[in-house]
Amino acid sequence: MRILFSSTPAHGHLLPLVPLERAARRAGHVTAFLTHGSVADVVAPAEVLSAGATLGEALAEVHRRIGADASTDMSPATVAEFFGGVRIDLGADESLSAAAAFAPDLVIAEAADFLGPLVASSLGVPWVSHGVGIAIDAALADAVMVAAAQRMKERDIELSPPIAAVDPWPDTLQLETWEPSRDRIDIRPEAPEYEHDVPWTAPSFPGRAELPRVLVTLGTIVDEPGTLTAIIESLLEQDVNVVVAMHPASDPRDLTVDASRVHVTGFVPMRYLLDGVDVVVTSGGAGTVLSVLGAAVPMVILPLGLDKPLNAERAAAVGAAAVIHDPRQAGAAAVRVLGTPSFAVAASEMAGRIAAMKPADEVLALLLDRMA
Structure with a gap:
C-alpha cells in the first residue's frame, strides 16, 4: 500500500x-x-x-x-x-x-x-x-x-x-x-527515532552532580533570546544545574553562560534531553508537554502564544505543572516543583496513562x- x-x-x-x-x-x-x-x-x-x-x-x-x-x-x-x-x-x-x-x-x-x-x-x-x-x-x-x-x-x-x-x-x-x-x-x-541519530551524552557538572537538573526549552517555534536569558538568570539564583536546548535555527555559541552550571546545546531529540532531568522549564508546546509527561517529569510552563496557554492550563489541572507568566519567576517555580512531591506524582500518573x-x-x- x-x-x-x-x-x-x-x-x-x-x-x-x-x-x-x-x-x-x-x-x-x-x-x-x-x-x-x-x-x-x-x-x-x-x-x-x-x-x-x-x-x-x-x-x-x-x-x-x-x-x-x-x-x-x-x-x-x-x-x-x-x-x-x-x-x-x-x-x-x-x-x-x-x-x-x-x-x-x-x-x-x-x-x-x-x-x-x-x-x-x-x-x-x-x-x-x-x-x-x-x-x-x-x-x-x-x-x-x-x-x-x-x-x-x-x-x-x-x-x-x-x-x-x-x-x-x-x-x-x-x-x-x-x-x-x-x-x-x-x-x-512517542519521540520519533532517526536512523542517523547523533548519540547524546548527558552533560556532567563536576562537583555539582548531586544537585537537581533543570532542562530549559522553548520548543521549535518560539525564538526569544531575551526570554531565554531571563529564564536562565532566574534559575542561576537557585542551586540547580541547567541544560538549555536552543531553538533549531539558533547557534548555541551565541549564548554566553557559566559553563560550570549551564550546558547549552542545539536541537537534540527530546528522549535524550530528558535523561537525568528533574524538572523542565518550557513554553508549553504540545509536543514538549507530551514528551515530558511521557517521561514522568514535572514542568514549569511559561506559555508563549497560540495553544500554549491552554496546554499549560491542562497540565496544571492534572497537577503536573506550575504555570508562570514572567521568565524571572522560573527559578522560584522550579524550586517549588522540585520541593513539592505531588508534581512528580502527577507527572508519573500521566506517564502511565500515556503508556497505556x-x-x-x-x-x-x-x-x-x-x-x-
Whole structure:
C-alpha cells in the first residue's frame, strides 16, 4: 500500500506523524510526506514531496493579506486565513500534481492541514485526520473548515469526510467539556527515532552532580533570546544545574553562560534531553508537554502564544505543572516543583496513562481494517 502523510511544514505539526509513518514503513508500505522540502530533515529518511510555501512564507502572506501575525494570533479569522486560506492558495496546485504522481491508497493529514484532505478528496482515496495536540475550539475549527471548503469549491473539489481521527492527546488533558468523536483512535505520543541519530551524552557538572537538573526549552517555534536569558538568570539564583536546548535555527555559541552550571546545546531529540532531568522549564508546546509527561517529569510552563496557554492550563489541572507568566519567576517555580512531591506524582500518573495508549503499529492495523 502507498500511504501519503501530509502536514504543515513545522516541527510541532510533523513530528506527531512520524511514529505512524515509521510503523507503516516497518510493515512494508511505501510512504512519503507532502510538505515543504525545507523540513525534510525532520522526517528523514522518509521521502518528501515538496509542495506549497515554507512556514515563513505562509506567515508573511497572511500578514500581507489581513495584517495579522498568525504565529501569535489565535483569532478565528487569522487561523482560518492561515490554514484554510493561504496554505491552500500557495500549495494546492503543487500538492495535487505531486500526489497524483505518488498515487496514494491512503492519506494521513495532521489535523490543521487541508492540503492532504484536498488531494485525497480530489483523487477519491480515503484520508485520516491525525491530531497534534489538544482539540481546538469549535469556533476555530468551523472557521478553518469554511475557508478550506471554499478554496476546494473553487477547484471543483468536494471535501470528503475522514475515515478516522487519530489522537495523541490523552483524555485527561482535554478540556472538561471535550467529548471524543465516534471515529477517534488514540495513539501513544512517542519521540520519533532517526536512523542517523547523533548519540547524546548527558552533560556532567563536576562537583555539582548531586544537585537537581533543570532542562530549559522553548520548543521549535518560539525564538526569544531575551526570554531565554531571563529564564536562565532566574534559575542561576537557585542551586540547580541547567541544560538549555536552543531553538533549531539558533547557534548555541551565541549564548554566553557559566559553563560550570549551564550546558547549552542545539536541537537534540527530546528522549535524550530528558535523561537525568528533574524538572523542565518550557513554553508549553504540545509536543514538549507530551514528551515530558511521557517521561514522568514535572514542568514549569511559561506559555508563549497560540495553544500554549491552554496546554499549560491542562497540565496544571492534572497537577503536573506550575504555570508562570514572567521568565524571572522560573527559578522560584522550579524550586517549588522540585520541593513539592505531588508534581512528580502527577507527572508519573500521566506517564502511565500515556503508556497505556495504543502504539503506532496497532493504530496502523486499525486504520487498514477500517479501510477494508
